[in-house]
Amino acid sequence: MSKNRTTWTTEDLFIPGLAALLAVYYLYTVRGLPFLAQMYGGTLSILCLLCFGIVLYLYCSGRSSSGKTEPGNLSTFVAKYCRFIGLFVLTALFIGILPYAGYFLSVMFLGVSVAVWLGYSRKVSSLLKVGVGIALAGFVLFVLFLNVDLPLDGVSLFIKEAIQSCWK
């Protein structure tokens, strides 16, 4: 328990809540299994549920003693975290297009879009330099040097095969 008399807010409930959800699902999936198969994960699930119960109790007792309620405002939340949300979406898009567009083009997309989103520059030439530079560095390191089997687009495949045939 905290020695510092922490004030538990709604945000503090998220992680224990997630752990509790996973614990409930875990207990559901191990029902009917032999005791040894249930024992380890089952104990952890119960511990997580217990911790969630404790955090919930501390949160509720903190709210009832202070008498305050926190204002919930979606637009405030979005305004506070909009940069993060944008970056998360761009990263998800990068992973989504990677198998189809190939590593080089996907990284170019990520580099340019993140630079625009974070306000690096409005000049197309600067943005292209960032995108191509990051994509090239990754291509040389992972594809050519470390020989990682990444999805490649037509241009990258051609460059890779050309370099490998020169090497031979």
Next chain:
Amino acid sequence: MLEMTIASLFTIAAYWWLIPVGVAVGIFVGAVPGFSSTNVLIMLLPLTLGMETNSAMAFMVSVYSGSHMGGSIPAVLFNVPGTGAAAATCFDGYPMTQQGRGQEALAIAFFASAIGGLLTTLVTWGCLPWLSRMVYYFGSIENFVIILFGVALIGQITGGNQFKGLMAGFFGLLIGAIGYDHVYSVPRATFGIVQLFDGVPRVSAIVGLFAVSEAFRMIEKDTVIDTSRLQSVLQEGWQGTLRGCVNSIKHIGAVVRSAFIGFIVGIIPGAGATIGSFVSYQQAMTLSKNREEFGRGSVEGVIAAEAANNGVTSGSLIPLLTLGIPGGGTAAVMMIVLQAHGVPIGPRLFQVMPQLAYAVVVAMLLAYIVMVAMGIPLAKSLARMSLVSTKILVPVIISFTLVGAFVERRFIFDMWLALGFGLLGYILKRTGYSPHALLLGVILGPMAEQYFLRAILLGNGNPMILFSRTLANILWVLLLCSLCAPVIMNKFRQKRRSE
């Protein structure tokens, strides 16, 4: 022993250049989060299989040693551990970078890595035949207690709210329990996803919890370093490196202690450098007179983590060379190469070919000497990377580290998993929970369950089997002391202050 060592030196002279090349490859690869010496050695198998046995082993141990030093570079500069073992280095290395002391932090990390590894390799060289006997005494019960040492750290390393640390640790342990059961092979909490049947991949967890989540946090500032310190970093010459070396020498006792903690953990097959570095960090925090500095840029914190994770590399050679037992992924790759060269694997290795064992140890000694010469002068140039704008750093970190998550199993799903862990890590940091505690749980959980179940099966379901062996009971007592020591020492310090 001395004759074999001298003979080894003459053998190594023929391919001496493989050692600095191996160290350079290791440092480079270790610095890329998600990559490890295991990945690179697997990729370079066609090369090492074609080499002569001694030269292949010299190259591989150089890569292995160098990768642990390389892992500290992103850990110190960007709070992104290059290897799992460097996660403990982030605690104090990154705050030092934020304070404009990145060059000093890197010099301390490199010095502690190299000197810690060098000292423990000398011990390995001197005591190889005797230390090998230790491995026989460690079975499932003893290994379970060793893992518990790591689990017990979960509440202690968080620094702030211990209950939140424990909560994150339990959550991590539960995540680590996802996948097939080790005894009955039944899937648990896999959401019907085939890629989770083998459990949550550790690399995705490390990459997501640290690299991706740190990239999400970096966008709040223009540079990693506090703006007030930018000018001093730009004007700094070699002073940072010199300060780092001097500080490391002043704390040489901490270097030696941490290296030997890592060395002992390394001797135990399967324990791993992550446990070694965290145990060493916790011991350093307990024994330090300046405990409040830990987590805020403490020199001892960086030394403890880095000296230990290189002590593990030397220790892990002992079961490999004397008993043919690989302690981890990298050692397993070395075993493949040895088998391919017709070297007898198992306890006969040291009996039939002791000169090979000593040649490997001598190559590791030389690799650490090269690391001192190569690594420390790099601290100044590497520290400048922290001046790069976060608007460029963020896409670089994301694109590079997600490839690290992909490399292990070649599943795009692992990248999605890393992104999910990145979101989780971001929320953990925002709400005051410890991502380190969660990571410890994810890494140690499967190992703890495996050894626990084996021990219980050995005892036919009787849990008292866990207290049936002398060595295990000694370890239980040490574990109890380790848990009680911080509390007792805290009370002792408070009493002294009040007096």
